[in-house]
Amino acid sequence: MNAPAETVRGGVAGWFEERLRISGLLAALLHVRIPVSAQTYYLGGISLFLFGVQLISGTLLALYYKPTADAAYESVKYITSVVDFGWLIRSVHHWGATLMIASVGLHMGRIFVQAAYKYPRELTWMFGVLLFAVTILFGFTGYLLPWDQKAYWATTVGTEIAGGVPLIGDALLNLLRGGADVSDATLNRFFGMHVLVLPLLLAGLVVVHLTIVHQLGLASPRHPEPRPVRRGGPAQPVDEPLKPFFPHYILDELIAWFVVLAALVVLASVLPAGLEDEADPLITPQHVKPEWYFLSVYQLLKIVPRTIGIVAPMIAVAILLLLPFLDRNPAVAKRRRPLALSAAVLAVIGLVALTVWGAQS
Amino acid sequence: MEPPTIGSMEPQPAPDAAARSSGREAPPSPPRRRFLRFLVGFSAASTLGMIIAPIVGFLIPPRTQGSGGGRVVAGTLEDIPANTGKVVAMGSAPVIVVNTEAGVKAYSAVCTHLGCIVGFDTTVRHIVCPCHDGHFNPASGAVLSGPPPAPLPPIAVALEDDEIVLVPSGG
Numbered sequence: 001m002n003a004p005a006e007t008v009r010g011g012v013a014g015w016f017e018e019r020l021r022i023s024g025l026l027a028a029l030l031h032v033r034i035p036v037s038a039q040t041y042y043l044g045g046i047s048l049f050l051f052g053v054q055l056i057s058g059t060l061l062a063l064y065y066k067p068t069a070d071a072a073y074e075s076v077k078y079i080t081s082v083v084d085f086g087w088l089i090r091s092v093h094h095w096g097a098t099l100m101i102a103s104v105g106l107h108m109g110r111i112f113v114q115a116a117y118k119y120p121r122e123l124t125w126m127f128g129v130l131l132f133a134v135t136i137l138f139g140f141t142g143y144l145l146p147w148d149q150k151a152y153w154a155t156t157v158g159t160e161i162a163g164g165v166p167l168i169g170d171a172l173l174n175l176l177r178g179g180a181d182v183s184d185a186t187l188n189r190f191f192g193m194h195v196l197v198l199p200l201l202l203a204g205l206v207v208v209h210l211t212i213v214h215q216l217g218l219a220s221p222r223h224p225e226p227r228p229v230r231r232g233g234p235a236q237p238v239d240e241p242l243k244p245f246f247p248h249y250i251l252d253e254l255i256a257w258f259v260v261l262a263a264l265v266v267l268a269s270v271l272p273a274g275l276e277d278e279a280d281p282l283i284t285p286q287h288v289k290p291e292w293y294f295l296s297v298y299q300l301l302k303i304v305p306r307t308i309g310i311v312a313p314m315i316a317v318a319i320l321l322l323l324p325f326l327d328r329n330p331a332v333a334k335r336r337r338p339l340a341l342s343a344a345v346l347a348v349i350g351l352v353a354l355t356v357w358g359a360q361s
Numbered sequence: 362m363e364p365p366t367i368g369s370m371e372p373q374p375a376p377d378a379a380a381r382s383s384g385r386e387a388p389p390s391p392p393r394r395r396f397l398r399f400l401v402g403f404s405a406a407s408t409l410g411m412i413i414a415p416i417v418g419f420l421i422p423p424r425t426q427g428s429g430g431g432r433v434v435a436g437t438l439e440d441i442p443a444n445t446g447k448v449v450a451m452g453s454a455p456v457i458v459v460n461t462e463a464g465v466k467a468y469s470a471v472c473t474h475l476g477c478i479v480g481f482d483t484t485v486r487h488i489v490c491p492c493h494d495g496h497f498n499p500a501s502g503a504v505l506s507g508p509p510p511a512p513l514p515p516i517a518v519a520l521e522d523d524e525i526v527l528v529p530s531g532g
Contacts, residue, residue, distance in 0.1 A: 085415035
């Protein structure tokens, strides 16, 4: 019997298809299992979109930015006040960072509430926590680059906190700063990490994270994922209505990206990124405070002994990372997870309270 | 029949059905679909424009004002004796000042071939480009040999007492 004739597509698509044979791969990539009940609020995709925005705006800024203590401040001033649209690109980068941290945090919250970190998605969650950590490191390293007073002293305090880590603190401090103090060497290191190390790391982690998401599909917030029965084949997914990933979900996601882009442009235009006086290692300004996402740690350090204030956030991150193994309850329905949800609500209240307290103190 | 309202929540009869019921032929493309296509295309194009315009604007470097707005003292006649030359900076532009039998002359030091900086060769008494061995006449800036396609542009020069002063065009 003859094999059925291949469908030949014409035009540009057909020309490429004949040479790349990529339609099968694309079809597989565009198929992700999405239960209708899984409300994602598009937060993962929004985080990815914002990473793209940061990549583009950051690359543009790097064309004018000079990463030396003598020239950094002036180059940022030049970008902001001389280069066409420089203020916009810089403000988009500034607000993109804030929105990215917020969207990654909210994405993790959504995953937690819908218990999507449970079997078989433990690794997806752990790579997600690593992505969150790298996003925070992006904020930390990028903060120094304008080399103004706020940047300099926030980094001085931030690296001092790293220096307080038991056992390895001194070595870590020296490694981060490239010397005893925040200096030209620190700026070089932070710039290198911010524009080379972290983007590559984040891109790699995103690829792994998305590959797992693609392979497993989205979790149902109604039914736990069935485990394979002994001596049987793979478990059959619970039969529930699915939503097509393409074009339905992708189109919804695109609309969400449009909304975020609009918010980004409005924020950048209404509240553009500022620049304080140039960094002066001899004068610490009054009431120096970090960015909002570090305010809780900042406040914690004010009210508890130094070691506790440094170790507590590390324990919190470790708990987050190991959450799928610490929470042994297989249930996914909210009413069957009172302990986990209560603990999370208390943690969030504590975090928000410390942040607000830190902002107002 | 009234045309279907864009965005109306009421179900509209299919154009061909409506056309059949009114005894007319179906239009080739329903106006609503055409309008929506236009709307999507317009939105996509304006979004791209909104993103690309600032990026292109950002990439175009701002015009830098030449720091050589005023007169520049290139040196004294003692610094550049007869049959010698010296490259000096006039703002950000390199200028070669040569002391020839026809007097002190100055030219842009940027070779008209491929942009290398020329120098004065005291052996042959020519202005020479080291990149592709282009030779220029120090008295006129004209090409003597080699690949340069044009003479070196002259720069106005004045002698004030013993000092050689370069005068920018328009200054």
